[in-house]
Amino acid sequence: MPTITVNDLRPGMVLESDAVHNSGRVLLRGGSILEDKHIRLFKMWGLISAEIEDLVQGQVESEALNELNPSILEAVQDELSSQFRHTDLSHPMIAELHRLLVQLRVRQKT
Amino acid sequence: MKWTIEKLIRATPAISSLPNIYTHLSQAVNSPITSCHDIAKIISEDTGLAARLLRIANSAFYGFPSKIDTISRAVTLVGTRQLCDLALATSIVKQFSGLSDDLVTMESFWRHSIACGVTARILAKHRRETNVERFFIAGLMHDIGSLVMLSTIPELVRAAMDEAQSRGDLLFRAERKLIGFDHADVGGALLRQWKLPVHTANAVAFHHTPSRDSGLYTDTAVVHVADLITNATRIGSAGERYVPVLDNEAWERLGLPVSILASTLSELERQYQDAVEIFLPDSTQ
Numbered sequence: 001m002p003t004i005t006v007n008d009l010r011p012g013m014v015l016e017s018d019a020v021h022n023s024g025r026v027l028l029r030g031g032s033i034l035e036d037k038h039i040r041l042f043k044m045w046g047l048i049s050a051e052i053e054d055l056v057q058g059q060v061e062s063e064a065l066n067e068l069n070p071s072i073l074e075a076v077q078d079e080l081s082s083q084f085r086h087t088d089l090s091h092p093m094i095a096e097l098h099r100l101l102v103q104l105r106v107r108q109k110t
Numbered sequence: 111m112k113w114t115i116e117k118l119i120r121a122t123p124a125i126s127s128l129p130n131i132y133t134h135l136s137q138a139v140n141s142p143i144t145s146c147h148d149i150a151k152i153i154s155e156d157t158g159l160a161a162r163l164l165r166i167a168n169s170a171f172y173g174f175p176s177k178i179d180t181i182s183r184a185v186t187l188v189g190t191r192q193l194c195d196l197a198l199a200t201s202i203v204k205q206f207s208g209l210s211d212d213l214v215t216m217e218s219f220w221r222h223s224i225a226c227g228v229t230a231r232i233l234a235k236h237r238r239e240t241n242v243e244r245f246f247i248a249g250l251m252h253d254i255g256s257l258v259m260l261s262t263i264p265e266l267v268r269a270a271m272d273e274a275q276s277r278g279d280l281l282f283r284a285e286r287k288l289i290g291f292d293h294a295d296v297g298g299a300l301l302r303q304w305k306l307p308v309h310t311a312n313a314v315a316f317h318h319t320p321s322r323d324s325g326l327y328t329d330t331a332v333v334h335v336a337d338l339i340t341n342a343t344r345i346g347s348a349g350e351r352y353v354p355v356l357d358n359e360a361w362e363r364l365g366l367p368v369s370i371l372a373s374t375l376s377e378l379e380r381q382y383q384d385a386v387e388i389f390l391p392d393s394t395q
Binding site for chain 1: 236238278280335338339342343344351352353354355356358361367368369370371372373375376
């Protein structure tokens with residue numbers, strides 16, 4: 001049951017569990033099939049992530065990264081590995097920050 | 111001559127005291143007999159400050175649906191304590207705007223500081239803290255010790271920067287090695303001298319070493335993580351070239367899931383530009 005950030009949600013995905021807002025309010029019940037309007041609503045509420053059925057963790061991201069230009073991706077990764085040299089990339093927080101910055105910088109450069 | 115933190119702060123006269131308006135305001139806020147109306151009156155006496163506070167209240171920081179056009183309305187909506195902290199934030203940036211741009215440009219320094227303040231505020235919001243401006247202040251001032259060092263011992267700071275660069279090390283470690291203390295120590299001491307709340311002074315003093323904060327303040331953990339994120343995004347710079355080391359205990363103390371990072375970065379992008387326009391009105395962009 002991978003947790004997907006709201007930006008990566010797509011219509012047609014199936015919620016594994018309830019999508020619950022910080023305040024405790026349930027926005028959508030588990031088992032629902034996502035539609036555009038749900039995703040829009042999640043964003044409006046500032047929901048951060050949701051659990052989705054039948055998806056392998058990382059699949060969505062790697063699909064997104066595959067569409068990118070490999071030479072730009074490599075340049076960005078080099079730049080980041082120098083910048084992150086003092087950090088422990090196996091820590092989940094650092095790993096997530098690194099992953100986000102790869103996406104962000106590649107987008108800036110394309 | 112061997113420098114100590116106390117000597118250094120004494121040798122930097124421009125920073126020996128806090129802006130009067132803050133002392134005045136915080137006395138009023140802490141007194142049980144002042145009303146919102148009194149606070150609004152004190153703020154309105156400083157027209158520049160009043161204008162800046164109104165801009166903040168109308169910015170993406172708050173996103174109120176309708177325009178706030180009077181200070182008394184801002185006091186009611188934003189809160190007295192919060193407004194007092196914001197008043198301090200705007201005066202601090204003004205007070206330190208005249209330093210030399212030799213090693214680190216003031217603009218770049220404040221951009222980094224503002225981004226860190228905004229990030230700290232976003233993290234505090236995710237934690238549902240009641241006064242998020244207190245975290246904004248701590249983030250905004252986290253590197254203020256660097257300004258003291260840059261204005262009084264620039265040659266030592268340059269040596270530390272060269273040392274950090276040639277060894278690929280973190281700046282605060284090079285400062286400790288060459289000078290005996292680092293910018294976080296100086297910032298913490300300065301804030302204590304200014305008699306700012308201990309959670310703010312500690313957040314600044316221990317932003318590189320949160321495990322040394324005996325008070326275990328949330329502020330320290332928030333600023334530690336916010337500084338790391340800001341360094342990673344490379345918005346502005348206070349001289350550090352690398353992402354600092356994450357203190358796992360501080361991260362755990364926040365109690366936030368890693369999934370908040372994505373929304374934190376996008377909120378930062380949204381709020382940062384507004385914040386720069388308010389706090390650095392003279393910057394070119």
